[in-house]
Amino acid sequence: MNLLTTWMWNKKLAYYKGNLSDFVQHKPEAKSYYTLTDSNVQMHFPPPGILTGVKSNTRAVARMSNVTFTYPGAPKPSLKDVSCSLSLSSRVAVLGPNGAGKSTLIKLLTAELVPDEGTVEKHPNLRIGYIAQHALKHVNEHKEKTANQYLQWRYRFGDDREVLLKESRKISSDEEKAMMEKEVDIKDGRGPRQIEAVVGRQKLKKSFQYEIKWKWWLPKFNSWVSRDLLIKEGFEKLVQKFDDHEASREGLGYRELIPSVIRKHFEGVGLDGEIADHTPLGSLSGGQLVKVVIAGAMWNNPHLLVLDEPTNYLDRDSLGGLAVAIREWTGGVVMISHNSEFVGALCPEQWIVENGTMVTKGFKEIDQSKFEDDGGNSEQAKAAADMAKHAASLPHIGAHHKSHDDDSPANIKVKRKKKKMTRNEKKLQEERRRLRHIEWLSSPKGTPKPVDTDDEE
Incomplete structure (x- = not known):
């Protein structure tokens, strides 16, 4: 049987004998239209930052437990008794018909919505990069700004302003104000x-305590109160808001928020530097806006990337570039998409949402241990080493907050007989040295440089 392939180029339609494979031999530049990984667009994401206490990339860093949610005025719940977990190695596709509750699930996971029942938990230092279904949701109020100016606005004060606008972080209801x-x-x-x-x-x-400023009391009477006690007394939003601040501050400490660095970051996700610097957001195409939003979500080195219909607006080449970037990235990924080729190539785990319920397929085992310090981060040490090295040359944001990560009993150094170190042990030793150097750089002038006790190991 004779086969024909049609190809339009420069507004001219041409016919070629044979199937797609035969056609690509004649037109190699067309291969990207049929194979995502052969895209001509290059995208690269910055590696996720270190997540204190997460030793294995299969340990749960976010989870939902028996969550039920009903929209106001709806006759029945959009989601009922849903439980799921995510780790740094997760690659999850959220699938289901329109209106099944896929976006609602994502919004609950990222704290845009607050559940009626059940709990949504995350590691206190976890950063989530969220790309909503409609790119305009993120940039609708900034049409007069360039992409570079938008990123400066979003992170100018050491926080991700879009995180602070989430419903789960607002203290707005009468009940919460009374609290x-x-x-x-x-x-x-x-x-x-x-x-x-x-x-x-x-x-x-293995947890945290928080410095509390009391009403009508001078700062010298501030008190340290445990996380468990504050949550027990009903101050969960207050704790979560400060956790978001600390996580964002930590992620932003690796780069300077200046136009030249921001431009390079945009170029890394496939947006032309001249467009990022000079073209208002209101004049960008849908595909360009998606790249702006991707760059915004990845600026503070998130640990999880959540994409709601990432294939919207993107052309074939850009979609291929995004697929390669996701495949290479070392953080966890959750995505909603109707593009079966896209999610099938990237996500071995599937969450099927239908009629308010959720079932999993291809489930990868996740360690459900409580979020706590287990003394290291070997899985992420390699990915974070480059960022830590660069951070040593930059002014540290929020340097007045002294890090206490080395206070964990798991980090107490004990003299012992020297032995030959493995490759992974050498990487961990180098990472500890880098982190001590960063802390010393951010400490007050005159503080003695820390002694390198790793040489005793």
């Missing part, structure tokens, strides 16, 4: 008093 008027007794002999703000955080065994 802020509640008096708390932490059994320190000073009696019950009202919380004004959280102003600091440090390690406490």
